[in-house]
Amino acid sequence: MTPAPIADPSSPPTAPAIDPLQRLRAATSALHARLDTGLPIAREGAGPDDYMRHLALLRGWVGLLQQSGAASRRLDDERDALDAELADCQRLLGQPAPRVEVRAVPDAALTADGADWGLAYVLEGSRLGGQVLHKRLAPAMVPLPLTYLRGAGAGTGPRWKQFVAELKEALTNEARMDAAAAAARHAFELLLRCHEALPTVQGESAFRPLG
Numbered sequence: 001m002t003p004a005p006i007a008d009p010s011s012p013p014t015a016p017a018i019d020p021l022q023r024l025r026a027a028t029s030a031l032h033a034r035l036d037t038g039l040p041i042a043r044e045g046a047g048p049d050d051y052m053r054h055l056a057l058l059r060g061w062v063g064l065l066q067q068s069g070a071a072s073r074r075l076d077d078e079r080d081a082l083d084a085e086l087a088d089c090q091r092l093l094g095q096p097a098p099r100v101e102v103r104a105v106p107d108a109a110l111t112a113d114g115a116d117w118g119l120a121y122v123l124e125g126s127r128l129g130g131q132v133l134h135k136r137l138a139p140a141m142v143p144l145p146l147t148y149l150r151g152a153g154a155g156t157g158p159r160w161k162q163f164v165a166e167l168k169e170a171l172t173n174e175a176r177m178d179a180a181a182a183a184a185r186h187a188f189e190l191l192l193r194c195h196e197a198l199p200t201v202q203g204e205s206a207f208r209p210l211g
């Protein structure tokens with residue numbers, strides 16, 4: 001058998017063979033597909049209570065990511081936006097939001113070099129889905145204004161384009177790209193775990209537990 005060539009430590013990092021966005025999509029698309037159909041706001045006839053449960057789920061998830069070691073301004077902004085929207089929802093609906101509590105363990109995949117780009121991909125990408133959901137759900141969610149879901153509104157497309165350009169500049173070697181893909185996958189898996197901690201209501205499909 002021919003031995004594998006030994007890497008020259010003085011050579012520059014290898015350029016990634018595929019585009020970072022494609023790599024992140026490939027790493028997470030199956031996990032995203034489970035969200036599409038399983039989340040409270042995806043169920044037939046979803047209404048204001050489901051939206052509040054969705055916010056509570058995301059808030060629990062952001063807290064879990066932070067307790068597991070993830071740290072970024074984007075994550076802080078997401079937490080603040082969710083807290084503001086949850087406070088509005090509770091006031092308008094006159095009922096408390098459920099709490100999602102999952103025990104956190106330090107996760108090295110969330111703090112590796114390049115991981116922050118994987119987490120940023122998940123957060124920025126979720127805004128794209130948010131636009132689609134906002135259009136679909138707004139009429140059924142009165143009196144809620146869905147401020148969080150609307151996000152940047154018409155500015156979402158340009159914001160995503162800008163993000164993708166930054167992502168391509170930042171992930172210029174295989175190791176960082178792998179770290180970003182692993183972090184994005186872990187982030188989706190933690191979200192699915194948080195969903196398992198939410199009690200299901202009638203008509204909502206439960207996810208298959210993650211083993």
Ligand code: HEM
Nearest residue numbers: 025035036037039041042121122123125126128129130132
């Ligand atoms: C019922 C819930 C959801 C639905 C129906 C949904 C739907 C969608 C749709 C339609 C897109 C593509 C939008 C476009 O290309 O303009 C998208 C993109 C995306 N969503 Fe979701 N989404 C949901 C929840 C989430 C959540 C909770 C997250 C993460 C926290 C998330 C993460 C992403 C990511 C990362 C992308 C970007 C994919 C890419 O283009 O590479 N989504 N989503």
